[in-house]
Amino acid sequence: MTELPGKLAKIIGSLLCLLGFHDFKIIDATLGFGSAGGTSTVQCRRCGQVITRPN
Numbered sequence: 001m002t003e004l005p006g007k008l009a010k011i012i013g014s015l016l017c018l019l020g021f022h023d024f025k026i027i028d029a030t031l032g033f034g035s036a037g038g039t040s041t042v043q044c045r046r047c048g049q050v051i052t053r054p055n
Helices: 003-019
Strands: 024-030 039-044 050-054
Touching: none
Parallel strands: none
Antiparallel strands: 024 039, 039 050
């Protein structure tokens, strides 16, 4: 019975990732000035997807 909440949390987390609601953590950040700006590399804690996005 103690495994049920853990399994349910994994299923709901996977469903959220499929819908596009990720739980990101910042891996790398680069600062920039002017129109170039900076970028940050983030990774989802649940599914492991890595995305680079502007700051």
